[in-house]
Amino acid sequence: MSTTPVIAIHGGAGTIAAVASGAPAARPYHDALHAIVAAAQAALLGGASALDATCLAVGMLEDCPLFNAGHGAVFTHDETHELDAAVMNGADLRAGAVAGVSHIRRPVQAARAVMEDGTHVLLGGAGAEAFARAAGLEMVDASYFSTEARRQQLRHALAADRVALDHDSAPLAEGSKFGTVGAVALDQFGHLAAATSTGGMTNKRAGRIGDTPLIGAGTYADDRAAAVSCTGSGEMFMRCVAAYDVCARMRYAGQTLQQAVDAVVLEALPAIDGRGGLIAVDKHGNLSLSFNTSGMYRAHARGAETPHTAIHR
Ligand code: ASP
Numbered sequence: 001m002s003t004t005p006v007i008a009i010h011g012g013a014g015t016i017a018a019v020a021s022g023a024p025a026a027r028p029y030h031d032a033l034h035a036i037v038a039a040a041q042a043a044l045l046g047g048a049s050a051l052d053a054t055c056l057a058v059g060m061l062e063d064c065p066l067f068n069a070g071h072g073a074v075f076t077h078d079e080t081h082e083l084d085a086a087v088m089n090g091a092d093l094r095a096g097a098v099a100g101v102s103h104i105r106r107p108v109q110a111a112r113a114v115m116e117d118g119t120h121v122l123l124g125g126a127g128a129e130a131f132a133r134a135a136g137l138e139m140v141d142a143s144y145f146s147t148e149a150r151r152q153q154l155r156h157a158l159a160a161d162r163v164a165l166d167h168d169s170a171p172l173a174e175g176s177k178f179g180t181v182g183a184v185a186l187d188q189f190g191h192l193a194a195a196t197s198t199g200g201m202t203n204k205r206a207g208r209i210g211d212t213p214l215i216g217a218g219t220y221a222d223d224r225a226a227a228v229s230c231t232g233s234g235e236m237f238m239r240c241v242a243a244y245d246v247c248a249r250m251r252y253a254g255q256t257l258q259q260a261v262d263a264v265v266l267e268a269l270p271a272i273d274g275r276g277g278l279i280a281v282d283k284h285g286n287l288s289l290s291f292n293t294s295g296m297y298r299a300h301a302r303g304a305e306t307p308h309t310a311i312h313r
Contacts, residue, residue: 002188005044006285008300009037009057011067012179012231013277016295016311026311029066029297033309036060037299040183045304050185050193050227051089051112058085058108058195061181065147067297068179070106073145073199075154078206081145083199084213085111086122090192090221095121097213098128102145105138108197111213113137122213145199157203178293180212182229184221184281192227192283194219194243201234210234216244223283225250226257231296232269232276240268246280257281261288 011033040057048056062070073081085107086097096115099122104110110132114123123131133139157163180198187193196219198212211218211234218234220243221227228243237243242264249260261280269276270292277291279298289298294312301307 003190004303006186007040008279009183010279011297013291013293013296030309033299037307041301050187053185054183054193054195057183059106067181068199069181069197074202083107085197086213086219087111087195088221090223095215097122099124099209099213102142104132105140153202178231180231184227194221194227194229196229211237220244226280226282228280230278236274257286261290265290
């Protein structure tokens, strides 16, 4: 008997307080999340693996300028783009990631290629780009990632002299928002996978690498526990090894998915001023989309049910 597939995606967490979920400004976000989760849901129902479905969803999120990954990625302090991405396969703990890349159109595909190659787990900068080029992935001029909205965010951050989370100055968010994108899935074969991609944080120092490409911090998948994709203040997620901590709590402490997620998102992270959230699915199809900010762009779909999108609580 096959498992009922489950897919969940996120487009970042943050304050997102300015506009109610039903307001017109929220519409494009709901529409984009719905279209992307529906595409991944259809793929899963058609027999795609969790790995393929998460990479598909994250690739589409990277192409969407509303979110801080791929086209629409935030600027570093030096007005450049440095993108991070990771993918992990829960069945065999294979993982791949790239960090600080500026010319790979869809960094999640490069992460996938690193994983498939199998020699290394994490490639950075020019070496990662050379690897992606050799793998035949689409390369772009760095200006492809730039949007006027992100340039304005950088100006605001420079004026305020702070390092900002993406949704800090996005249309929906006056306060702060992290715009990383991610996906987790359970496929009909009972396997889990997670993928995450980001432009990082507005006004970050050139060379800064966040939690997203660090296996265990921003991304983790283990069929024995859960698939997890995080968004938030990356430094704190790294210090908590957040994604792995969810899985470890389930495996070693016998916690349920929700107990483990609550312990990380509502206790461990806030204890060190970590803000953000994560999405997670376990092998039974339990889902948790949790955040300690006022909102997180998110969507999920179970089996053939109509997808559900949400921004606030
Ligand atoms: N976690 C990401 C980073 O620190 C930022 C985000 O989630 O928006 O790079």
